[in-house]
Amino acid sequence: xxxxxxxxxxxxxxxxxxxxxxxxxxxxxxxxxxxxxxxxxxxxxxxxxxxxxxxxxxxxxxxxxxxxxxxxxxxxxxxxxxxxxxxxxxxxxxxxxxxxxxxxxxxxxxxxxxxxxxxxxxxxxxxxxxxxxxxxxxxxxxxxxxxxxxxxxxxxxxxxxxxxxxxxxxxxx
Numbered sequence: 001x002x003x004x005x006x007x008x009x010x011x012x013x014x015x016x017x018x019x020x021x022x023x024x025x026x027x028x029x030x031x032x033x034x035x036x037x038x039x040x041x042x043x044x045x046x047x048x049x050x051x052x053x054x055x056x057x058x059x060x061x062x063x064x065x066x067x068x069x070x071x072x073x074x075x076x077x078x079x080x081x082x083x084x085x086x087x088x089x090x091x092x093x094x095x096x097x098x099x100x101x102x103x104x105x106x107x108x109x110x111x112x113x114x115x116x117x118x119x120x121x122x123x124x125x126x127x128x129x130x131x132x133x134x135x136x137x138x139x140x141x142x143x144x145x146x147x148x149x150x151x152x153x154x155x156x157x158x159x160x161x162x163x164x165x166x167x168x169x170x171x172x173x
Contacts, residue, residue: 003059004049005040011126011142014039030098030127033145037065057149064148076147085158088165092155096143098127107153110137 014031017039027035040058047054064076071079077095085093097103110120122133123140134140143151 004045004047005058006046007056060149090158092158096153098139098143
């Protein structure tokens with residue numbers, strides 16, 4: 001949280017930056033992880049590294065990408081699975097899906113109350129060029145490339161197993 005990176009990015013910002021840099025080329029949503037990497041790298045720092053605390057999904061996103069690269073895996077979840085989850089017997093952690101139609105049948109459904117505490121708020125989609133309004137959590141972000149920044153879903157028993165390992169690495173199976 002003290003990386004100095006601008007805290008967040010979204011697919012619309014990434015696409016807009018690529019459109020501005022190469023106006024003759026058609027850029028579409030959803031954006032790729034490689035486009036997101038380049039976008040984050042192109043931005044000025046928000047603060048000097050190590051100086052200011054700021055919750056930072058961009059830093060978590062890049063951390064996941066670095067883990068994949070260092071482990072010679074195509075995606076962060078592949079690196080997590082092979083080098084962390086499999087040795088712990090954890091089998092039910094996977095990439096979350098942005099669109100409800102793409103989610104696994106047993107995936108938990110999101111509930112996000114708006115400030116009035118009633119309905120799930122609507123946001124522009126980051127999953128299609130038309131950017132239709134979608135319920136928050138269902139295409140308003142791009143979970144498929146966000147393994148390091150909250151783009152995972154898991155069975156509660158597997159989350160508990162991971163937490164137990166983190167609490168005491170000597171007292172677990």
